[in-house]
Amino acid sequence: MKLEGSVVELSKGSVVIDGKSAVLPVSQSGVFIEKTPTYIKIKAKLGLLAIWNEEDSFLVELDQKYKNQTCGLCGDFNGVQLYNEFYSHGVKLSTMDFANFWKMDGPVESCSDYTLESTQSCNDMKPLCEQILTGPAFNTCHNLLDITSFTSACVADLCHCGNGKNEQTDPFCLCNTVSEFSRQCVHAGGKPHNWRTKDLCCEYTY
Incomplete structure (x- = not known):
């Protein structure tokens, strides 16, 4: 996460801020990070709260001032569900197509398309x-x-x-x-x- 000019990297068991390992709780440049028994919480003064359970759940809350100013996997925050997030050229995207549409390759690795077998x-x-x-x-x-x-x-x-x-x-x-x-x-x-x-x-x- 790039927040307030700092780069915060989360991985299971460690938090790295601007390339340096951090001991939680930590407060730096308008960013506060703490660990509870079940979550890592990141609060940024710019109006963001992120919560990760170090497994499979990542939650982001934004201040209302960002309404209709976001894009990406989490949607456009315009208060109208489904309008832009899951449609492309008037056609509704499947969950898989939506995920693949927003995937981003890293500098040294590329994401493969996610496919799900028929159920x-x-x-x-x-x-x-x-x-x-x-x-x-x-x-x-x-x-x-x-x-x-x-x-x-x-x-x-x-x-x-x-x-x-x-x-x-x-x-x-x-x-x-x-x-x-x-x-x-x-x-x-x-x-x-x-x-x-x-x-x-x-x-x-x-």
Whole structure:
């Protein structure tokens, strides 16, 4: 991230600012970075908050003053969903096409196109996904989030879990998607209940 003239590089287990390893928390040139038990948080005085769980979730919040002034993978921040972000020349882009459209090659490496195998053969897994996402633990989330897109991601997770070698589906494969659903629900103002069970995501019982 390039913030306030500084370059902040995040990787699991380390934060590097302008080429030097930083010990958190750190405050420098209008940028404050701290680590909590579950996230690394970056606050910039220019009006930005970024939160990373050091795994698969990266959240960016911008001050309202940037409304309609952004571009890129996160959208144009114009308050109108789908208008510009997911359309190109009047045609709606698939999630994969959208991701590939915005990918950027680095100076010494290039990103390969991301492809996803068909999940049509896995449609029998849809009821399980719907059962979890529309369950009572998420009753405050149902009007806040697009359950259809999360259901599709859930089916894809189950479908490709263990490269298809598992004859029996492993609920552990759903943890990332359901965790993200829960995170986004909280962010949208919902209050999910505890959704982890002894059968779903390692909530061990003794």
